[in-house]
Amino acid sequence: MLKLLGLIAAVVVVVVAGILIYAATRPDSFRVQRNASIKAPPEKIFALIDDLKAWAAWSPYEKKDPSMKRSFGAVTAGKGATYAWQGDRNVGEGHMEIVEAASPSKVLIKLDFVKPFEAHNNAEFILEPKGDSTLVTWAIYGPSAYVTKVMGLFFNMDTMIGRDFEAGLADLKAAAEKS
Numbered sequence: 536m537l538k539l540l541g542l543i544a545a546v547v548v549v550v551v552a553g554i555l556i557y558a559a560t561r562p563d564s565f566r567v568q569r570n571a572s573i574k575a576p577p578e579k580i581f582a583l584i585d586d587l588k589a590w591a592a593w594s595p596y597e598k599k600d601p602s603m604k605r606s607f608g609a610v611t612a613g614k615g616a617t618y619a620w621q622g623d624r625n626v627g628e629g630h631m632e633i634v635e636a637a638s639p640s641k642v643l644i645k646l647d648f649v650k651p652f653e654a655h656n657n658a659e660f661i662l663e664p665k666g667d668s669t670l671v672t673w674a675i676y677g678p679s680a681y682v683t684k685v686m687g688l689f690f691n692m693d694t695m696i697g698r699d700f701e702a703g704l705a706d707l708k709a710a711a712e713k714s
Contacts, residue, residue, distance in 0.1 A: 554685070555685070558681065558685040558687075558688055559681070559684070561687060563678060563679055564676065564677065564679055565676060565677065565683070565687075565692065566675070567674065567675050567693050567696040567700070568673060568674035568675075568700070569673055569697055569700040569704060570670055570671060570672040570704070571670075571671050571704035571707070571708055572665065572668045572669070572670055572671075573668060573669050573670075573707065573708045573711050573712060574667060574668045574712050575669060576639075576669065577640060577662040577663075578638070579711050580639075580662055580669055580671060581638055581639035581640075581642070583707060583711060584642045584660045585633070585636050585638070585642055587607060587611050587612065587616050587617075587631075588607065588611050592706070593703055593709075593710050594706075595699045595700075595702040595703040595706070596620075596626050599622070599623075599625040599626050600622035600625050600626045603620055603622035603623070603626055604620065604621040604622070605618065605619070606619045606620075608632075612633075612636075613636045614633055614634065614635060614636045616632065616633040616636075617631065617632045617633075618630065618631050619631075627648055627650040627651045628648070628649040629646065629647050629648040629649050629650070630647055630649075631644050631645060631647065631658070632644065640661065640662050640663070641659070641661055642659070642660040643657060643658075644657065644659070645657060646658045646677075653680075654680065654683070656675055656676060656677030656678075657676055657677055658673070658674070658675050659673075659674045659675075659676070660672070660673055661674075671704060671707065673704060675696060
């Protein structure tokens, strides 16, 4: 019986070591993006992204924790606009700042998470006119910390974040296409 337990322990150690070694070989950065065609001019869509207070109308993260604590900086739209949140396990805690706002084509955001784990990423919105519509691309990218690499072996981050982006883009589309 003792030999069997020793063998099981050795197998567990080898499997865990293999997982940790494999995780170390994963890419050092990540990017998740989704896009949607919205039948509205880029200026109208840009205004909903560039104004952090307008995110309540379309951001999927605003709906995940209705009791989330939110705070806005003195500037809420354009370069230098800031927003912080503190919520449950569904949204965590963090803050963001618009670091570039090129109307009506691009918004770049510095996105810092404190909880559930620390991460420093960028969120980017690109708006490209396409006839009477605008192609909106929402992306998040940044470095992959080792813990993120390990988590990525068990959870598909592209699918998890991608679902949220798809829902957010659908709500952004609904908000922008209102008359």
